Amino acid sequence: MKKITVRLTLVFLISLGIGCRSLKNSKKYFDTKQKEVYIDSMMNNALEKGFFPGAQIVVGSKDSVFILKNYGYHDTSKKQLVKTDNVYDLASMSKVLGATLVAMRLVGEDKINLEDKLGEVVAVYKNTAIADLTLFELLTHTSGLKSGITFYQSLLSTTDGSPLLSNQQSAGYPNSFDAMYVNKNIVYDTKYLAFEPKENYVQIYKNMWLNPEFYKTVYGRIALANNNPRGNYLYSDLNLILVQQMMEAKTGITLDQLAKEIYSELGISKIGYNPLKWTSEENVIPTEIDNFFRKDTIKGFVHDEAAAILGGVSGNAGLFANAASISVICQMLLNNGKYHGKQILKAKVVAAFTKSPLAKKGIYRGLGFDKRKPDAFYKKSDFGHTGYTGTFFFLNPNNNKFLIILTNRVNPSRTNRLMYKDDFSSKIWKQINN
Numbered sequence: 001m002k003k004i005t006v007r008l009t010l011v012f013l014i015s016l017g018i019g020c021r022s023l024k025n026s027k028k029y030f031d032t033k034q035k036e037v038y039i040d041s042m043m044n045n046a047l048e049k050g051f052f053p054g055a056q057i058v059v060g061s062k063d064s065v066f067i068l069k070n071y072g073y074h075d076t077s078k079k080q081l082v083k084t085d086n087v088y089d090l091a092s093m094s095k096v097l098g099a100t101l102v103a104m105r106l107v108g109e110d111k112i113n114l115e116d117k118l119g120e121v122v123a124v125y126k127n128t129a130i131a132d133l134t135l136f137e138l139l140t141h142t143s144g145l146k147s148g149i150t151f152y153q154s155l156l157s158t159t160d161g162s163p164l165l166s167n168q169q170s171a172g173y174p175n176s177f178d179a180m181y182v183n184k185n186i187v188y189d190t191k192y193l194a195f196e197p198k199e200n201y202v203q204i205y206k207n208m209w210l211n212p213e214f215y216k217t218v219y220g221r222i223a224l225a226n227n228n229p230r231g232n233y234l235y236s237d238l239n240l241i242l243v244q245q246m247m248e249a250k251t252g253i254t255l256d257q258l259a260k261e262i263y264s265e266l267g268i269s270k271i272g273y274n275p276l277k278w279t280s281e282e283n284v285i286p287t288e289i290d291n292f293f294r295k296d297t298i299k300g301f302v303h304d305e306a307a308a309i310l311g312g313v314s315g316n317a318g319l320f321a322n323a324a325s326i327s328v329i330c331q332m333l334l335n336n337g338k339y340h341g342k343q344i345l346k347a348k349v350v351a352a353f354t355k356s357p358l359a360k361k362g363i364y365r366g367l368g369f370d371k372r373k374p375d376a377f378y379k380k381s382d383f384g385h386t387g388y389t390g391t392f393f394f395l396n397p398n399n400n401k402f403l404i405i406l407t408n409r410v411n412p413s414r415t416n417r418l419m420y421k422d423d424f425s426s427k428i429w430k431q432i433n434n
Contacts, residue, residue: 086322103367336350369384
C-alpha cells in the first residue's frame, strides 16, 4: 500500500506540471521518510529490549542533514529525556574526532611527519624498546604494542592482600564490575591519590586527584608494552596515547587546545574534553555505575580509566559531544576538508588518512580511522570509528552519506553488550548507505 501511495503521489506531482528537479527532491523526501521509519523501528525495538537508555542519531550528506532525532532517556531511571544539546562520552571515537583530526592538521601544516620516530620526538622514550616506532605505525595500529594497560589498578590494593576482583560473588565480593565482583576491602594508594585538591596534582575524578609522579610509572610500562609482532595489526589504546604525546611535544600545545582550535573554526561548541568546563552537569549523559575505581555513577568525567588517569584529555578517549556537532565534522570530511568555504584540513591529507594504505597486507585500517574489509554492511570506501560506551559514526565518500549514533549502552553496566550481538549500528548503516 505504501509503494502504491508513493507512486500515485509522484504521478499527481507530474500532473501539476512540477519540474524534474522537484520530482527528484520528492523522491529524496520519500527515501528519507522510509529510512526514518526504519530507524524509528530499530530504535524503539532497541529501547524496549534494553540495548541502551537513550540515543541521538543524525543522518546526512556532505551538504545536508536529513534526520536528526533523539530517543529515550539519560539513564534507566527514565526521568530525563534525551535532548539535542546533551553530550555523550564518545569513548574511542575520540581517537579520530580528537587526536587524528589534530594529526591531520599538523601533517598538512608540515609540523609533524608520518615517518617521525617516537624516541626522537618524545624524550622519555629515547633509548627505549619503542623509540623507533613511527607516527604512521601508531596511527595504523601496527606498532606491536599490547591493546591496553589497566594503569589505575596499580593504585588499588586490599587490606589483607586478597585479589581486587573475583569471578564469584560472595560476602567479600558483593558488587559487580564487568562480569566480575569487587573486593569490599579495597584501599587507595595515598602516595599517589588524594581526595581533595592538592597543589600540582591532576584531577582525575570529581573527588580524586593524582600525583603527577605516577606518570613515570605509566610511561615506563608503555615503553615495555611491545610484546606483539611489529607491522601486524593490533588495535591498541596505547598507540593514540603516544600520538598525543608526539603532537604535544612537537607543538608545545596540549591536545585539548589543539582540538579546540579546529572545533572553533568549524563553529561547533558542543564538543570537547572535560565537559564540566564548558557545559552543565545536567547536560551530560551519564555512563556506568562504577563499583570498582570511582565508586559512583560516572557523569561529567570520562568513563575510560586510562583517559581518566591522564586527566580526561587523552589520545585514546575523553571527548564528549552531541551528534549535531559531529555532523559538522562529517560534512567537512566529505567536502575534502572544507567547510563553509574554509579549508580546515588539506584535501590530500583527508584522502590519505581515510584510505587503507596497508590493504595489500590484509590490513584495512586507515590512518586513525576505522575501515572494514568489504562485507554485507561496509563498503571499501567507508570510514569512521566506534566507541566502547556505545557510539558509532561512519561515512561513505562515494555517495557522500554519513550516520552518527550516540548511546550510553554502559549505563548502568558495561556488561550490557546487546547492541553488538544484534549488529545494531551496522544494520542501520547498511540501510542508510544503500
